Amino acid sequence: MKQSKILTEVIEDLQARELKGLETYGTTLDRKDLTTSQWIVHLREELQDAILYLKKLEEIQNDKVY
Numbered sequence: 001m002k003q004s005k006i007l008t009e010v011i012e013d014l015q016a017r018e019l020k021g022l023e024t025y026g027t028t029l030d031r032k033d034l035t036t037s038q039w040i041v042h043l044r045e046e047l048q049d050a051i052l053y054l055k056k057l058e059e060i061q062n063d064k065v066y
Contacts, residue, residue, distance in 0.1 A: 022028055034042075 018028055
């Protein structure tokens, strides 16, 4: 199957992200030291960051930079 340029870029981004996590935290997502609740907290915090970035991009798009 031929994959799109976008898919190739996303895969490369994910691989780079995992490497950064390995360098920063010394482990991958294969780690076993977090509970389900802790994984949920991590995800919630990442999604909250994403919402902040989205809001900022909306402001930039609308020329409402504060």
